[in-house]
Amino acid sequence: MITISTDNQDTRKNFLWLLFKSTFLISAFTVGGGMVLIPLMKAKFVDEYHWIDDKETLDLVAIAQSLPGIMACNSAIMLGYRMGGLTAALTALLATVLPPLIFLTIISIFYDAFASNEYVQMILKGMQCGATAIIINVVIGLLQKQLKKKLVLPMVILVGTFIANYFFGINLMYCILVDAIIGALVMREPKYND
Amino acid sequence: MECLLLYIEFCKIGLVCVGGGYASMPLIQAVVVDQYHWMTIPQFIDIFTISQMTPGPVGVNAATFCGTRVAGLPGSIAATAGFVTPSFFLCIFVMYLLKKYGEITLIKGILNGLRPAVVALICVAGLSFVYLALWNSETFPADLGAFDMKGAIILVLALIAIRKKIGVIKLLFLSGLLGLLLGLAG
Numbered sequence: 299m300i301t302i303s304t305d306n307q308d309t310r311k312n313f314l315w316l317l318f319k320s321t322f323l324i325s326a327f328t329v330g331g332g333m334v335l336i337p338l339m340k341a342k343f344v345d346e347y348h349w350i351d352d353k354e355t356l357d358l359v360a361i362a363q364s365l366p367g368i369m370a371c372n373s374a375i376m377l378g379y380r381m382g383g384l385t386a387a388l389t390a391l392l393a394t395v396l397p398p399l400i401f402l403t404i405i406s407i408f409y410d411a412f413a414s415n416e417y418v419q420m421i422l423k424g425m426q427c428g429a430t431a432i433i434i435n436v437v438i439g440l441l442q443k444q445l446k447k448k449l450v451l452p453m454v455i456l457v458g459t460f461i462a463n464y465f466f467g468i469n470l471m472y473c474i475l476v477d478a479i480i481g482a483l484v485m486r487e488p489k490y491n492d
Numbered sequence: 493m494e495c496l497l498l499y500i501e502f503c504k505i506g507l508v509c510v511g512g513g514y515a516s517m518p519l520i521q522a523v524v525v526d527q528y529h530w531m532t533i534p535q536f537i538d539i540f541t542i543s544q545m546t547p548g549p550v551g552v553n554a555a556t557f558c559g560t561r562v563a564g565l566p567g568s569i570a571a572t573a574g575f576v577t578p579s580f581f582l583c584i585f586v587m588y589l590l591k592k593y594g595e596i597t598l599i600k601g602i603l604n605g606l607r608p609a610v611v612a613l614i615c616v617a618g619l620s621f622v623y624l625a626l627w628n629s630e631t632f633p634a635d636l637g638a639f640d641m642k643g644a645i646i647l648v649l650a651l652i653a654i655r656k657k658i659g660v661i662k663l664l665f666l667s668g669l670l671g672l673l674l675g676l677a678g
Contacts, residue, residue: 326547361586364603366510367579368549375583384584391580395572398548402556403568405542409557413538417672422538424671427643428664429541430621431650437618440611452608459612464619470522474508474609481605486597490604 313382314389316347321374321393335370335394339377349381370394451485494563495570501528502555502574507582509551510603515610516551518617530558533620533630544660551575642674 324338336359343349358380362372371394378390412418444452455477462468481490501523509516517540524530531539539557543550552572559571589596620630625643627633650667658666 361590362583364510365579365582365586366508367506367576367582368516368551370549371552371576372579372583375580376587379584379587387580387584391576395552395576398546398552399556399568399572401546401548402542402553403560403565405546406557406560406568409535409538413535417675420672420675421668422534422541422671423643423675424646425541425664425668426534426537426621427625427646427671428650428667429537429544430618430625431647431654431667432544432660432663433614433618433621434651435654437611437615440614444608444611452604455605456608456612459609460615463613464616470519470613471504471508473613474510474606477605477609478602479605481603482598482601484601485604486601491600 310382313349314386317349317378317382317386318389318393320347321390322396325370325394326397336373339373343377343381350377354380449490451480452490455480495566498559498562498567498571499574499577502558502571503577506551506575507578510606510610515614516554518613520551520554521617521620524554524558530562533624537621537624541664545664642671645674646670 320342321339324335324342340352340355344352344355355377358376359373362376363369365372371391374390374394375387379387382389413422444456459473459477463470463473505516505519505523509519521533521536525533525536536554539554540550543553546553552575555571555575556568559566559568561567563570586596586599589599623629623631623633625647626640627636627638628640628643629638646667649670650663653663653666
């Protein structure tokens with residue numbers, strides 16, 4: 299890691315501006331979420347600016363991925379913090395969130411006029427079916443991954459949570475809280491780590 | 493007041509949503525559709541679809557969309573800020589723990605418990621997608637006979653296309669085109 303001296307105000311400002319600019323552009327032009335964003339961030343921060351090294355980036359991204367929240371934002375916060383402390387963490391987070399915020403605000407303002415059009419409705423119906431196929435595919439992949447591990451406890455949690463939420467309508471937040479406690483109590487062994 | 497409510501509700505979602513875009517979906521749906529009726533399921537699925545094609549994570553996009561609908565621009569900022577606030581403090585806190593202790597088995601245990609739960613919740617959310625695609629109904633269809641053949645055709649073709657490793661954007665574009673063609677054909 300290259301330490302950026304806080305004594306030198308110009309270098310510091312320059313670093314924050316570069317960080318903001320590159321993160322903003324990456325976020326604005328990347329479609330497809332975290333997994334696409336991360337390699338681009340690595341290319342900028344590691345290969346181009348040498349603010350942080352390869353291994354550390356991967357370690358931080360692995361942690362960011364498993365923490366609650368949006369993976370792209372978590373990675374930006376952690377990498378930013380590692381590269382330049384709290385201000386850099388905030389800068390990177392802001393630059394990640396701003397592009398989708400601006401974009402979607404514009405889309406949602408026009409959504410109603412857009413979505414009430416008959417032809418647009420046909421297109422949206424088709425896209426909903428496409429999105430459903432994506433979800434089905436994701437669910438199949440995740441279930442296969444769980445089954446392959448042949449561990450009893452995760453399967454009990456999976457089935458139990460499904461029944462509790464779908465058939466008994468128990469609030470998601472309670473389900474998650476209970477599962478987190480079970481995990482903290484009895485799933486700390488390495489065999490449960492992915 | 494609405495902005496504060498948006499901020500708090502999205503804070504809660506941000507705090508408990510583990511596992512990325514697809515995993516945050518059921519949580520967002522539970523709050524914005526089921527609890528507060530800020531949007532309907534078709535609108536929610538539209539947002540999910542739009543999120544697949546536009547820059548940005550589905551979480552930020554859903555927060556922005558809800559916020560704008562409920563309270564305009566201030567609302568979208570409040571919701572998005574709420575969504576990322578817990579992440580910010582958690583990430584900084586974990587960085588601090590890592591620096592101090594290196595390895596944290598308790599957090600790993602919690603995450604190990606949450607991972608299968610997230611799979612279950614995505615299944616539940618996925619079911620409402622399926623009901624809407626095949627029966628144009630938001631919950632389990634009361635009349636199973638009201639089956640939407642066009643929806644089924646697009647869904648099956650899309651599944652085959654995914655198995656053939658088609659890109660997400662291309663897939664959604666083609667599904668939309670097919671929807672338009674089938675719609676025009678009557």
